Amino acid sequence: MRPLDLDTVDHLLSTTRAVRKRLDLGRPVEPEVIEDCLRLAIQAPTGSNSQGWRWIVVTDAEKRAALAEIYRKGFYPYRAAQT
Numbered sequence: 001m002r003p004l005d006l007d008t009v010d011h012l013l014s015t016t017r018a019v020r021k022r023l024d025l026g027r028p029v030e031p032e033v034i035e036d037c038l039r040l041a042i043q044a045p046t047g048s049n050s051q052g053w054r055w056i057v058v059t060d061a062e063k064r065a066a067l068a069e070i071y072r073k074g075f076y077p078y079r080a081a082q083t
Helices: 006-015 031-041 061-082
Strands: none
Touching (some): 006 031
16 A cells, blocks of 8 residues: 555545545544544634634544434424524
8 A cells, every 4th residue: 555645635635525525434533633634624714813713522433423403303493493
């Protein structure tokens, strides 16, 4: 396997909108990689430079599933009201 050119990867992650389509969500990610991703993410512009983002990194599968259910319960009524 060919080693990754991290400069190219960082460039792609910071410039490509369709990144989510290429993610392997079943593969574990090293904490250092997550930190690098967050470092890149905070470079994105925010309205009025408010920088109101919040990050939660959850590595436990059961906790992720529970959080997903909570978000689902909140999202579906919102989405239904938009149509």
